[in-house]
Amino acid sequence: MPQQIDLLDSEILNDITNTFKALGDNTRAQIVYLLTQEELNVNTICQTVGVSQSTVSHHLAKLRNIRLVKYRRQGNQIFYSVDDSHVAALFREALWHLDHVRQNIPDYPGSHPV
Amino acid sequence: MPQQIDLLDSEILNDITNTFKALGDNTRAQIVYLLTQEELNVNTICQTVGVSQSTVSHHLAKLRNIRLVKYRRQGNQIFYSVDDSHVAALFREALWHLDHVRQNIPDYPGSHPV
DNA sequence: TAAATATATTGATATATGTTCATATATAGA
DNA sequence: TCTATATATGAACATATATCAATATATTTA
Numbered sequence: 001m002p003q004q005i006d007l008l009d010s011e012i013l014n015d016i017t018n019t020f021k022a023l024g025d026n027t028r029a030q031i032v033y034l035l036t037q038e039e040l041n042v043n044t045i046c047q048t049v050g051v052s053q054s055t056v057s058h059h060l061a062k063l064r065n066i067r068l069v070k071y072r073r074q075g076n077q078i079f080y081s082v083d084d085s086h087v088a089a090l091f092r093e094a095l096w097h098l099d100h101v102r103q104n105i106p107d108y109p110g111s112h113p114v
Numbered sequence: 115m116p117q118q119i120d121l122l123d124s125e126i127l128n129d130i131t132n133t134f135k136a137l138g139d140n141t142r143a144q145i146v147y148l149l150t151q152e153e154l155n156v157n158t159i160c161q162t163v164g165v166s167q168s169t170v171s172h173h174l175a176k177l178r179n180i181r182l183v184k185y186r187r188q189g190n191q192i193f194y195s196v197d198d199s200h201v202a203a204l205f206r207e208a209l210w211h212l213d214h215v216r217q218n219i220p221d222y223p224g225s226h227p228v
Numbered sequence: 229t230a231a232a233t234a235t236a237t238t239g240a241t242a243t244a245t246g247t248t249c250a251t252a253t254a255t256a257g258a
Numbered sequence: 259t260c261t262a263t264a265t266a267t268g269a270a271c272a273t274a275t276a277t278c279a280a281t282a283t284a285t286t287t288a
Contacts, residue, residue, distance in 0.1 A: 155235095156234070156235060157233095157234070172236090172237085174235090190235085191233095192236095
């Protein structure tokens with residue numbers, strides 16, 4: 001008997017893909033990875049990642065909008081951090097997956113499927 | 115004292131973002147989500163997700179290249195499935211994160227940070 | 229071997245996205 | 259209130275990407 005297959009609801013699907021999309025860019029991923037370790041202000045992020053203030057600010061805006069990061073003002077500066085522990089968990093799972101992939105190279109045929 | 119901050123190595127960073135990028139598209143995410151539940155052939159994927167065979171094949175090619183899915187031929191058809199359990203775990207973490215975000219709406223200021 | 233079916237690939241195109249430059253906003257200090 | 263500093267925003271542009279149409283490849287069956 002054919003088992004029941006579950007499709008993602010379109011609203012949830014959008015939320016999911018927006019989250020993954022946000023992490024699917026080198027600069028943003030590096031920023032988020034930093035913020036999983038420590039709360040940082042914008043200027044420190046710029047210097048650590050090595051990109052311009054404008055670029056970092058644009059990326060932080062995206063990350064804010066989908067609630068991947070939160071922020072607080074302290075005087076002149078604004079400190080960012082990841083919104084919850086699941087963000088760090090996402091990185092862990094992705095790294096584990098990549099480890100798995102690296103260990104399984106012999107299992108994967110190099111040629112094309114057809 | 116300033117604690118040591120860890121940057122992602124550029125090769126790992128690329129692998130990570132390619133993985134997230136692959137999941138950061140509605141069609142691909144839906145496909146992968148289906149495949150976390152059951153092994154499916156291409157035609158079934160087309161019908162279930164509701165997109166053309168060409169489009170599905172393109173997406174499957176991407177997912178294959180970064181080893182998010184594996185496949186096997188059975189006669190005329192090719193059956194796809196997720197490469198390892200961490201792929202499903204990525205979805206779980208993302209969904210948990212979204213749950214957290216939804217529950218914390220009051221904690222997030224609606225206005226802009228500056 | 230020919231026809232049918234299943235899947236992959238190529239080329240073209242419209243849309244999305246990352247970055248830069250310039251400018252605006254907000255806070256602190258003189 | 260003026261200046262300096264920190265961060266955000268808007269416009270423009272170049273590049274990346276998703277989708278479609280057409281075609282190619284592989285397998286099965288007649």
